[in-house]
Amino acid sequence: xxxTENGLEEFQKALKTYADTTADQNDNLHVSIQKLPEKxxxxxxxxxxxxxxxxxxxxxxxxxxxxxxxxDMLEDPEIVSTMLMPASWWIMTxx
Numbered sequence: 900x901x902x903t904e905n906g907l908e909e910f911q912k913a914l915k916t917y918a919d920t921t922a923d924q925n926d927n928l929h930v931s932i933q934k935l936p937e938k939x940x941x942x943x944x945x946x947x948x949x950x951x952x953x954x955x956x957x958x959x960x961x962x963x964x965x966x967x968x969x970x971d972m973l974e975d976p977e978i979v980s981t982m983l984m985p986a987s988w989w990i991m992t993x994x
Contacts, residue, residue: 902939906972913972914941917965921945926952950983 902910914932922930926948933942947953956962969977
């Protein structure tokens with residue numbers, strides 16, 4: 900997500916709230932945020948138990964509130980990509 904300079908501070912607050920709320924979800928395995936150097940650009944990585952859990956969370960109040968909150972702070976529409984991984988990968992790398 901590429902953030903406007905004017906909305907940067909408010910975006911960071913909304914992002915922290917979103918990440919904390921998302922990390923507290925039972926089916927969420929991990930949330931990670933990366934800020935690209937020298938840019939106001941952020942990447943959010945979310946690892947979910949399964950696709951259904953992620954899709955369900957997208958419909959939650961917390962997710963919808965974050966989307967509504969940040970829409971005017973972004974320079975461009977956000978880009979969402981998904982990658983399916985076998986559960987065995989998560990188990991092997993986190994034990």
